[in-house]
Amino acid sequence: MNAIPVLNLFSQPQCSGFEPKDWEILAQHWYPVAREQDVTTAPQQVQLLDVKMALYQTTSGAIQLVRDICPHRGVPLSKGWVQGEEIVCPYHGLHYNTAGQCTKIPAQPDLTNISERFSLTKFPVVLKYGLVWTSLFSRDASHANFPILDTWDDPEHQPVLPPFVDIAGSSGRQLEGFIDVAHFAWVHQQSFADAENPVVPKYTTERTDYGLHTEYVSNVSNYPHGLQHLAPEGFLWKRIFDVYPPFSAVLKVEFPREGILKILNACCPVSHNKTRLFVPLTRNFDTTGDLQAVYDFNAQIFAEDQDMVESQKPEELPLDITMEAHFEADRSSTTYRRILAEWGLSKRYIV
């Protein structure tokens, strides 16, 4: 059996603010790190759970994700460049192929048997909903708990992928905010909700094999202010949330005239207090409408949320249910916290 190249192993970066046990658990799951459309032959740095990665496309179009550190002298490969199917480190010009092996040391061109110690750590790549997904530890995506956005490839629905949003807050807090129906009247009164309509009707939440499922019916419109006359008088809006722990959820909103909007809230936990949020969505109405208007409305809503999520303390979700106070309309949130706690994540996070 071949010895494992020592430099291929890695553990939690020293700078990481996650508790070590939490990091080990979260590292087994899959997250989006970039939009596929943003990947080019110019290597770029992305970060997942404090691990820096170089993301690039080879000349033939293969998307590669490797640890952003050259095994020779530790220079980030994202400062290098792509040559054909290889990435070149800018410091001493070492070449690495798509298997992560070093194929060339220009200072010693006659070297035929390059040590495996020069190999890069490669991460798996799965393309889904216009996003590049990966995992630090998992190498088998077949059992991954990917969120299901089944309308993404449906010709009757228009797929839309707005720009990502960087949030100075934890992914747990952000995800919980996405499924929180009691904040609409307060945080979103400028965009779609109504400060005079704060009551949350009773709703149901159930545990599922993938996470949890919530159905919420209310008269809170999902149209922006200015378009709310488009809904018939007395229309009841149904919102269905499917949560895929740790940090993804799909919201389906049933619009008048059989309109369906689906929004995937997919967090990349960049660090314990930093999140890159991707929001692919689909709709079967206004499909020829102005996309910029969708981007703008989406950005407005997430900016309204961002101020709350970035100021919450503690930064990470307190999974010990007794650490915060809850009312009945928080049922989705408390169920979400219980699932994460059952996974073995910390009861008490860093403040």
Ligand code: FES
């Ligand atoms: S540090 Fe990358 S080639 Fe030397």
Ligand SMILES: [Fe+2]
């Ligand atoms: Fe919100």
